[in-house]
Amino acid sequence: MGGVPTGSATLLDGKTTRDEIFTDLTARVAALRARGIAVGLGTVLVGADPGSATYVRLKHSDCAKVGIASIRRDLPAETTQVELHAVIDELNADPACTGYLVQLPLPKQLDESAALERIDPVKDADGLHPRNLGRLVIGEDAPLPCTPRGVIHLLRRYHIPLDGAHVVIVGRGITVGRPLGLMLTRRSENATVTLCHTGTRDLADEVRRADIVVAAAGAPGLITADMIKPGAAVVDVGAARGPDGRVGDVAADVADVAGYLSPNPGGVGPLTRAFLLTNVVEWAEKQAAR
Numbered sequence: 001m002g003g004v005p006t007g008s009a010t011l012l013d014g015k016t017t018r019d020e021i022f023t024d025l026t027a028r029v030a031a032l033r034a035r036g037i038a039v040g041l042g043t044v045l046v047g048a049d050p051g052s053a054t055y056v057r058l059k060h061s062d063c064a065k066v067g068i069a070s071i072r073r074d075l076p077a078e079t080t081q082v083e084l085h086a087v088i089d090e091l092n093a094d095p096a097c098t099g100y101l102v103q104l105p106l107p108k109q110l111d112e113s114a115a116l117e118r119i120d121p122v123k124d125a126d127g128l129h130p131r132n133l134g135r136l137v138i139g140e141d142a143p144l145p146c147t148p149r150g151v152i153h154l155l156r157r158y159h160i161p162l163d164g165a166h167v168v169i170v171g172r173g174i175t176v177g178r179p180l181g182l183m184l185t186r187r188s189e190n191a192t193v194t195l196c197h198t199g200t201r202d203l204a205d206e207v208r209r210a211d212i213v214v215a216a217a218g219a220p221g222l223i224t225a226d227m228i229k230p231g232a233a234v235v236d237v238g239a240a241r242g243p244d245g246r247v248g249d250v251a252a253d254v255a256d257v258a259g260y261l262s263p264n265p266g267g268v269g270p271l272t273r274a275f276l277l278t279n280v281v282e283w284a285e286k287q288a289a290r
């Protein structure tokens, strides 16, 4: 589970793909700066979850690489909803912060939906504000959630056909499964999607029909080799944390059956970060064009 697969599948290399995106973003940020337009990404991290702390740290080091200013708000685990909303209001009002995110998950005492709704939708770097998710549902322009953007970009980068493909997504969360299903069924992607979850009966039968499997359940080892159609593309977005770090949903022997497989780490994770920066740069470019 997780790590670099050793079977015959072609690896979907997220790090190289991320570097390509960063090269492009660096030039676009410089072009904006030359026109006097600054781009600034903010993060709000509540508590000390080790996974979340790592992701936030990496997001800020990415900003430095492409020339985006970054603003950090790290709050204690016992932060109240009122205190969290005050920080969100502050970032909404800060002109140096052109886009930001609240790192999920939040500690149990906090209401995630209320926090996401409090973000100014034009500063929603993650595409998770209900107005922006609603715009995705009705096919209007909006910032798109970063991990689904990363999954689609990685599949396209390796020329894996989406048009007419049967994609089985395992996981119904708001950061991956639900928005990915909406994005893959747009006319531009034209895939057919089955959205599975922990309550799906005969999960193995559903997965076996897929040309492309996206595993985003956070259940280590859930997807095994016997569930994979030979030659299928398998994208592992699972993000459980084991004693040795991040652990994906896909068992190691899937690499012997799949045609393509994303490593985890080193697959979609780096692209989640790349598309976060892409969202803020795209927004700045749209503003500049108005």
Ligand SMILES: Nc1nc2c(c(=O)[nH]1)N[C@@H](CN(C=O)c1ccc(C(=O)N[C@@H](CCC(=O)O)C(=O)O)cc1)CN2
Binding pocket: 054, 055, 058, 101, 102, 103, 104, 105, 126, 146, 147, 175, 239, 245, 246, 264, 265, 266, 267, 268, 269, 270, 272, 273
């Ligand atoms: N506000 C949000 N919260 C969360 C999101 C999100 O899109 N917005 N998604 C996930 C976590 N996530 C983004 O924050 C994320 C996941 C993975 C990575 C990443 O770079 N992973 C690396 C390994 C990093 C490491 O552990 O050293 C990889 O897979 O190679 C970045 C961001 C939940 N929360």
